[in-house]
Amino acid sequence: MVVDGQGGGLGKAVIEKLREAGLGAEVVAVGTNSLATSAMMRAGATSAATGENALIYNAGIADFIIGPIGMISANSMLGEISPAMAGAIASAGCMKLLIPLNKCNLYVGGVSEDSGISEKIDDIISKLRSML
Numbered sequence: 001m002v003v004d005g006q007g008g009g010l011g012k013a014v015i016e017k018l019r020e021a022g023l024g025a026e027v028v029a030v031g032t033n034s035l036a037t038s039a040m041m042r043a044g045a046t047s048a049a050t051g052e053n054a055l056i057y058n059a060g061i062a063d064f065i066i067g068p069i070g071m072i073s074a075n076s077m078l079g080e081i082s083p084a085m086a087g088a089i090a091s092a093g094c095m096k097l098l099i100p101l102n103k104c105n106l107y108v109g110g111v112s113e114d115s116g117i118s119e120k121i122d123d124i125i126s127k128l129r130s131m132l
Contacts, residue, residue: 001027001028001029001030001058001059001062001064001065001066002014002015002018002027002028002029002030002040002045002065002066002067003030003031003032003055003065003066003067003068003071003089004029004031004032004036004039004040004067004068005031005032005033005036005077005078005080005081006032006033006035006036006077006078006080007035007036007039008031008035008036008037008038008039008040009039010067010068010099010101010117010121011029011031011036011039011040011043011067012039012040012042012043013043013117013118013121014066014067014099014121014124014125015027015029015040015043015044015045016043016044017121017122017125018044018125018128019043019044021125021129023128023129023132025132026046026047027044027045027046028045028046028047028048028049028058028062029041029043029045029047029048029049030048030049030050030054030055030058031048031049031050031051032050032051032052032055032077032080032081032085033050033051033080034050036050037049037050052082052084052085055085055088055089056084056085056088059088059089059092060088060092062092062094063094063095064094064095064096064097064128064131065089065092065094065095065096065097066096066097066099066124066128067089067097067098067099068098068099068101068103068104069098069099069100069101069104069106069108070101070103070104070106071085071086071089071098072086072089072090072096072098073086073104073105073106074086074087076104076105076106077104095131097124097127097128099117099120099121099124100120101117101120
């Protein structure tokens with residue numbers, strides 16, 4: 001499961017890299033809004049859904065959840081992540097692969113500001129590959 005909000009650019013980049021990696025995984029895109037969901041579908045998601053209920057449901061059945069670190073923080077992403085959504089992701093029994101972004105009033109110590117989003121996504125894909 002790939003989670004994103006706002007314009008869906010991060011989720012789109014993750015899905016494109018997942019497809020390039022050739023892992024053959026089913027990728028469920030869950031957007032906090034329809035714009036984010038649409039961007040992830042165009043990137044090659046297997047299926048997609050939008051909104052709070054879709055996120056809570058899919059978090060409960062996902063094998064992995066990939067998204068920005070803000071997805072586990074209530075009211076992050078300019079309020080698009082509700083407390084229920086953050087709780088569902090944080091308490092899901094699966095592995096969460098968090099992309100470290102120093103946004104949403106979150107600072108991740110030890111994360112280099114010099115590394116770009118692409119490198120951070122590559123690291124997530126590499127970790128996912130090693131776990132499969």
